[in-house]
């Protein structure tokens with residue numbers, strides 16, 4: 402079977418279609434499905450961008466690995482924020498969104514017959530990029546009983562001498578689970594012993610209340626010695642999902658290999674966007690982040706209260722901007738979410754969309770407006 406044909410069907414398209422049908426019928430749909438911040442990029446960043454766009458210096462092809470100024474700013478930010486030391490020349494790479502980096506990573510090291518360990522509850526790109534590179538995704542489970550962290554004994558059973566990579570994502574979409582230092586230490590020991598590259602998708606690392614941050618893998622591992630790479634994204638940090646800017650930091654070989662693949666695929670991020678990112682990670686960072694993250698705690702309380710009224714069990718976490726909750730009936734997650742749309746005009750995401758490990762769960766995103774969050778909560782609270 403060709404690689405393209407191995408890609409699984411996109412489960413969310415059925416949900417999108419059902420939503421479009423409901424809208425066409427005049428239903429006032431409240432969409433708590435998509436994880437895309439409702440609020441605009443902070444005005445201070447839009448202003449920097451506007452000036453940069455007008456500057457012809459930024460109109461030409463950008464520097465392939467990212468501008469020297471941005472790589473320097475990333476390195477300084479990693480040190481200040483996460484006490485991580487990386488060389489901006491060899492250990493930092495600017496990406497066109499973290500999805501792009503994740504999508505290209507398997508191409509750096511996977512040959513036909515190789516395999517990659519992929520969480521069976523997670524962002525679909527890890528497995529799909531593995532398939533497109535000709536590798537075999539081997540799924541490991543993430544379950545509530547273990548706080549949605551992998552069982553290292555299971556990883557040990559799945560891994561063999563053709564295992565090239567393991568994808569992890571903490572803080573985790575969709576569960577909100579976070580990884581602590583002891584967990585990262587165990588993972589680094591496991592992957593070092595087996596010579597497997599360890600990837601953390603850190604798209605939600607800063608999406609934690611109060612402008613704090615979750616623990617970076619790079620602060621536990623030694624990114625000069627250990628074969629680790631972490632992908633950070635400005636998308637959720639600064640309500641910049643449409644701008645397409647992120648970065649990878651880690652072991653020089655992994656960064657260098659990814660840069661080589663990208664050299665054949667793309668020509669970098671618009672230099673004006675890089676200029677804006679350079680400022681965002683500098684002195685403005687703390688204030689910007691606090692402003693962006695301030696919206697979520699109250700929204701989470703509103704949704705958790707409504708779910709509490711429904712008798713729904715929620716996985717306790719304040720990280721990410723998702724609420725991960727158990728389907729309270731004996732329906733499948735798809736049937737339950739389909740019924741929510743039909744009966745109360747509310748879009749929520751079935752757990753199955755994140756892999757079979759998500760069955761029995763559903764996800765609510767806190768990236769809708771306060772008004773929609775309140776209305777969605779009201780509808781849910783009065784449902785079943």
Ligand SMILES: Cc1ncc(COP(=O)(O)O)c(C=O)c1O
Pocket residue numbers: 436497498499500501524570574602604633634635636642646647
């Ligand atoms: C877990 C996870 N990783 C990565 C991404 C991609 O983010 P971006 O490409 O905007 O950096 C997303 C987007 O929703 C995500 O949920």
